[in-house]
Amino acid sequence: xxxxSTDTLVDHVEHSIGGFGGxxxxxxxxxxxxxIPYLFYxxxxxxxxxxxxxxxxxxxxxxxxLIILEILRxxxxxxxxxxxxxxxxxxxxxxxxxLAVSLALLIAPNPGxxxxxxxxxxxxxxxxxxxxxxxxxxxxxxxxxxxxxxxVGLFASxxxxxxxxxxxxxxxxxxxxxxPLTVAGELPKxxxxxxxxxxxxxxLAGAILLFPFL
Numbered sequence: 123x124x125x126x127s128t129d130t131l132v133d134h135v136e137h138s139i140g141g142f143g144g145x146x147x148x149x150x151x152x153x154x155x156x157x158i159p160y161l162f163y164x165x166x167x168x169x170x171x172x173x174x175x176x177x178x179x180x181x182x183x184x185x186x187x188l189i190i191l192e193i194l195r196x197x198x199x200x201x202x203x204x205x206x207x208x209x210x211x212x213x214x215x216x217x218x219x220x221l222a223v224s225l226a227l228l229i230a231p232n233p234g235x236x237x238x239x240x241x242x243x244x245x246x247x248x249x250x251x252x253x254x255x256x257x258x259x260x261x262x263x264x265x266x267x268x269x270x271x272x273x274v275g276l277f278a279s280x281x282x283x284x285x286x287x288x289x290x291x292x293x294x295x296x297x298x299x300x301x302p303l304t305v306a307g308e309l310p311k312x313x314x315x316x317x318x319x320x321x322x323x324x325x326l327a328g329a330i331l332l333f334p335f336l
Contacts, residue, residue, distance in 0.1 A: 149256045149259075149260075151216070152219075152251070152252050152253075152255060152256045153252055153253065153256065154252075155219070155223065155248070155251070155252045156248070156249055156252040156253065158223060158227075158248065159223075159226075159227065159241050159244050159245045159248045159249070160238070160241075160245070162177060162181065162227050162241070162244075163237060163238050163239075163240050163241035163244070163245070164237060164238050166180070178227075178228055181224050181227050181228055182224070182228070184224070185220060185221060185224035188217065188220045188221075189217070189221070192213065192214065192217040195214070196210075196211075196212075196213070199211070201214075212313060213316070214316075215316045215317075215318045216318070218315065218316035218318045218319040219251060219316070219318035219319065219322075221319065222251070222318060222319040222321075222322035222323055222326075223248055223251070223322065225322070225323070225326065226244050226247045226248050226322050226326050227244055227248075229326070229330065230243045230244035230247055230326060230329060230330075231243045231329050231330060231333035233291070233293075235291070238290055239290045239291055241290060242286065242290050242291050242292040242293070243292060243296070243329045243333075245286055245290060245292075246282050246283045246285075246286040246292055246297070246300075246301075246325075247300075247304075247322055247325045247326050247329065248322065249282045249286070250279055250282060250301075250304030250307075250321055250322065250325060251304075251318060251321045251322050253278060253282060254275050254278045254279050254282070254304050254305065254308070254321065255308060255317065255318065255321055257274060257275060257278050258271045258272075258274065258275040258278075258305070258308055259271075261274050261275075272305060272309075275304075275305040275308065276301070276302060276305050279301040279302065279304045279305055280297075280298075280301045282301070282304075283296075283297035283298075283300060283301040284297050284298075284301075293336045295336070296329065296332055296333075296336055299328065299332065300325045300328050300329055300332070301325075303324040303325040303328045304321055304324070304325050306324050307320035307321035307322070307323065307324035307325070308320070308321050
């Protein structure tokens with residue numbers, strides 16, 4: 123079967139608050155999140171010191187604040203531009219993504235390097251969400267073809283992981299083994315947890331389990 127059913131592959135544009143503009147904002151938000159790990163690993167000390175915190179404390183505080191805002195949003199039944207109507211009654215993709223990104227920054231294996239090279243695993247894990255998710259989403263939306271989306275997603279994920287091997291020293295074996303987990307995280311369809319979380323949590327769990335052998 124070359125395409126998913128129409129029940130599975132829904133045109134997310136029509137369900138986004140703000141129509142195409144809201145959909146574009148949602149995609150832009152995904153991509154812009156790529157700046158977060160770069161700032162954390164490269165400028166985390168100076169940014170967090172403004173608030174008299176260390177980088178990990180700063181990430182935790184921001185995550186707690188976002189969780190509180192999400193609770194308030196749910197109580198009020200609010201959806202903002204770019205969100206989907208059904209998110210008025212369930213945890214939003216943005217909140218799931220924020221939680222997962224925070225966990226990746228806090229617990230992704232650190233190879234003992236400093237600066238940007240300390241993100242040898244955190245960066246590709248988060249880049250998987252920020253780049254692979256919107257790429258796969260657009261392929262599914264336009265082509266209505268899950269198999270094609272998986273192939274394109276795997277190519278993009280390997281490009282990120284192997285690129286990080288060349289850029290910041292991510293272990294090549296880890297890159298080969300973990301890249302597919304980013305794509306696997308996009309596949310489960312459940313209301314219990316959004317793929318913004320699973321696309322990070324799957325490779326993050328794999329990295330934690332694999333790291334003692336590297």
